[in-house]
Amino acid sequence: MRYILSLQPLPGLLFFGFFIATQLTLAQNRELDSLYTVLENHPKEDSIRVRVLLKICWHEYTAHPEKGKTYAEEALQISKQINFLSGEGGATRQIGIYYMSKGNYDLAIKFVYSALQIFEKVTDVKGIGNSYNTIGSIYRGMRNIEKSKEFYNKAIEMYQRINDQKSIANIYNSLGVLSINFKKWKEARSYFQKSLEVRERIKDKFGISQC
Numbered sequence: 241m242r243y244i245l246s247l248q249p250l251p252g253l254l255f256f257g258f259f260i261a262t263q264l265t266l267a268q269n270r271e272l273d274s275l276y277t278v279l280e281n282h283p284k285e286d287s288i289r290v291r292v293l294l295k296i297c298w299h300e301y302t303a304h305p306e307k308g309k310t311y312a313e314e315a316l317q318i319s320k321q322i323n324f325l326s327g328e329g330g331a332t333r334q335i336g337i338y339y340m341s342k343g344n345y346d347l348a349i350k351f352v353y354s355a356l357q358i359f360e361k362v363t364d365v366k367g368i369g370n371s372y373n374t375i376g377s378i379y380r381g382m383r384n385i386e387k388s389k390e391f392y393n394k395a396i397e398m399y400q401r402i403n404d405q406k407s408i409a410n411i412y413n414s415l416g417v418l419s420i421n422f423k424k425w426k427e428a429r430s431y432f433q434k435s436l437e438v439r440e441r442i443k444d445k446f447g448i449s450q451c
Contacts, residue, residue: 272299285318290327293318297334301341309338329358329367333374340378349378369398373411380418388418409438409447 279292293315300308312334319327336351352374359367376391392411399407416431439447 272296286322287324287327290315290318290324294330294334301337305338305341309335312338325358325362326364326367329355329364332358333371337374340381345378345382349375352378365398365402366404369395369407372398377414385418385422389415405438405442406444409435409444412438
């Protein structure tokens, strides 16, 4: 982050960042393989399967969005059958993320607001924060800077309640990207610096490498 913010890339730091990112990406791939193994060995339609499906969605939504949507729909179906509201909220949000990735913001925000209402019913603070975060990203895609900031800051408030520092760092990074999109360079630098400070404090090597 320091060399990005100063606009003076250092080859050694770049190599170190690339090395860490590569190693952690490999670790994430191994985790995804493990999740698929667990899923295959756990056909029972219960909260465990729902949680595994949602973790797979999180890993797959960028590279394989259609696959992620299919798993989210299965998680939603199971959650409704067993009255697992947190799972229902998570699956509904993942479907919203799928539509956001496709640029269908109207449908995306409809699903994520539905997820938010479900999380509020069960006072799932993490789920509420995640929903605010996603809504902020949707508004960012719609180029509505004020609404995007509003929901990103609401997400930070929720994450602070449960001391989820990694998610807070991610939000600061998103706010930095939002500021860059609107050419607010000084503001972007401030947000990225806050993100880096949190990541260093919690020793988030992968996050630091991405900065």
